[in-house]
Amino acid sequence: MAKSILPFRFRVLHYASTKDEFTYHDILKDLESEYAGEGQFTEKKMTLxxxxxxxxxxxxxxxxxLEGDHLxxxxxxxxxxxxxxxxxxAEWK
Amino acid sequence: MSVGTNDAALAQMLEKHRMSYVKRGLTAGILSGMTWGLQGVLLWSLVLCFGPFAIPYSYSFYAGLVAAVSVAALHDFVASCWILLMDAVTGRIKEIPRALKTKPGRLAVFACLFGGPLGMGGYVIGMYLAGVTYALAISAVYPAIGALLGRIVLKERINVRVWIGIIACLIGAVLVGWAPPEAATSGSQFYLGIAFSCCPAVGWAAEGVISCFGMDMIDPDIAIWIREFFSSVIAMCTTVIGISIFAAAVTGGVEVLDVDGTTVNYALHWYTGWQMFFTAFTDVNSLVWIIIAAASGGFSYVFWYRALNMVGTGRAMAFNVTYALWSVPAGYLANLITPLYGWENGYAATGLMLAGVAIITIGAILVVINPKELFQLRNVG
Structure with a gap:
């Protein structure tokens, strides 16, 4: 059975637990299949x-x-x- | 914090980045107080003066009490519609069912029991039974209780200066609302009113801390929709129906009112509160002003929940009670609006109010004076 989708913030925390280190680029790439097309799946919201x-x-x-003029x-x-x-x-543990 | 850079400029940029986040949190806190001050004035000076609420609110005690709890539930419902619209526009509607499937999301439902029926219900009933001054003075203690709970439950960092700021804000809030204590009732009903007035102090503080815990993992803008919607539903099933039954029982089903010299027999049933709630949607003035007041109140809650998450419970609550400060210009705004409907609001700031405003301002400055201490909100890790 497919896992249910987690609330985005909770998913970011879960994602963090699966990686040694990560940037927002990694999140946008790796979670695209779950949240693509949603208005909240943006760099701005991710940073928040x-x-x-x-x-x-x-x-x-x-x-x-530094990435361009951004941090x-x-x-x-x-x-x-x-x-x-x-x-x-339970299904996510 | 272990930033592995040897470049001072990068460290400075990181500090600037974090400062920008903190400043947004502090701005949200101030906006929560500002919009709540406006909402209160709109609700009590305009919404309750129209449609199904007008006669009970202006001429009755028991039916007026039903009107007050009914309008509080109506406010939360319409506010939840505004928040739902915001979540839809920003592409977050799907987050609501996702959040409700998790424990942190369900905590928002649990929190609304404290903030809605216990907090708002207790405040309105306390105000009726013990008088505005006592209800306001007792309920305004909630930031101090919230800060204490935040310290214990969330391990939030709050130093002596911030504590002084929080206490100054609540003293100022009491002064702005102060009037010669004159209870609407006496004896056991008065003491019952004092007991009800303690409910918001505990209820709002507990709501803030429980929500804050949940919002570590849930978007605050989603948590607040859950809170507002379930709060209105639960209030309709508990306080609105409970107060309607109480009013009908005490009056024997009919309250005799003197409406400008005319005797009116106002019927009270167990469903009177519900009747007022739904009738409000058929009265244009009620509807227009509840939509405006609920926009102000709904976004006040949005800002409050964001601030709780971004700057912690103690500071967010200290900012929230600055609504007393903002209620002063809002009162004058209502003075400009009510003549359009043919009556004078008659709001006038007193010296004591202005002293309260000054104390709130000093308190708020003490809370925010060093934003860098908000880079790490809690004593964890």
Whole structure:
């Protein structure tokens, strides 16, 4: 049976738990099959979710570099973020 | 934080990026207070003066109480329509069922029990039974309780300066709404009113903390739709019907009103609140003003939930109670509108109100004075 689709922010946290490190480019590429075509699947919205997850301590910035004139942040999940995965639906654990 | 860059310019850019996020959170907090101040004035000075609410609200005690809880449920329902429209326009409708299938999403439903029936219901009933001053003074304590709960449950970082700011905001909110205490009732009903007034202090604080926990994993704009919609449905099934039954029982089913010298027998049934709710949709003035008030109230909740998520419960709640400050210009705005309908609103700011406004402003400044401390909201990891 196919997994149900997670709310986007929760999916970003789950995604973080499957990667050692990631940028928003990785999320946009790897989650396209699940959220493509949705108005929320944008760089702007993605950045809001990663900023929020970073502010509450679930992911942290491990590297920063310049991409054109923009800042590209590489993140990784924290122990606190990993702990919150216990609230995932059973099919996602 | 472990940023693996040796480039000071990049570190500075990261700080700027985080500061931009924090500033958006603080702006959302201020907007939540601003729009809630406007919503309150629109609801009490305009919506309740039209259609099915007009006579009960202006001339009755028990039917007026039914009108107040009914209009609160109506406000939440129409606000949920506005938020649904916003979620649709921004391509997030599908997030609602997804969120409801997860524990964090269902927490928003749980939170609405505290914020809606317990918070708003208790506030309206407390105001009726114990008087506006007592209800406002007791309920305005909610940011302090919320900050304390946020500290314990979410491990939020709140220093002494921010605590002083939060307390200044709630003292200012009490002063703006202060009037010589004059309870509408006495004896056991008055003390019942005091008890009901404690409900919002606990209810809104608990709502904020529970929602904040859920919004770590759910988009705040989705969580708030869930909160508003379920709050209106639950209020219709609990407080609206409960107060209607209470009013019908106390009055024996008929309240005799003196409407400008004319005696009116106002019938009260268990379904009177529902009747008011649905009749409001057939009265143009009621409908227009509830749509406007609910837009202000709905987006106030949107901003409040965003601020809770972005800057934490203590600060978001401190900003939310600045609605008392914004209710002053909103009161003067209502003074300009009501003559168009043939009556004077008669709102006038007193010296005490202005002192309260000054204290709120100082409190809010103390809360935001060092935005950098918001880069890491919690003591985790």
């Amino acid at each position: 979710h990663t900023d929020s997850l970073m502010a509450v301590g679930m992911i942290e910035a491990v590297k920063t570099e 590209l942040i590489t993140y990784k999940i924290t122990d606190y973020g990993r702990d919150r995965l216990k609230y995932l639906p």
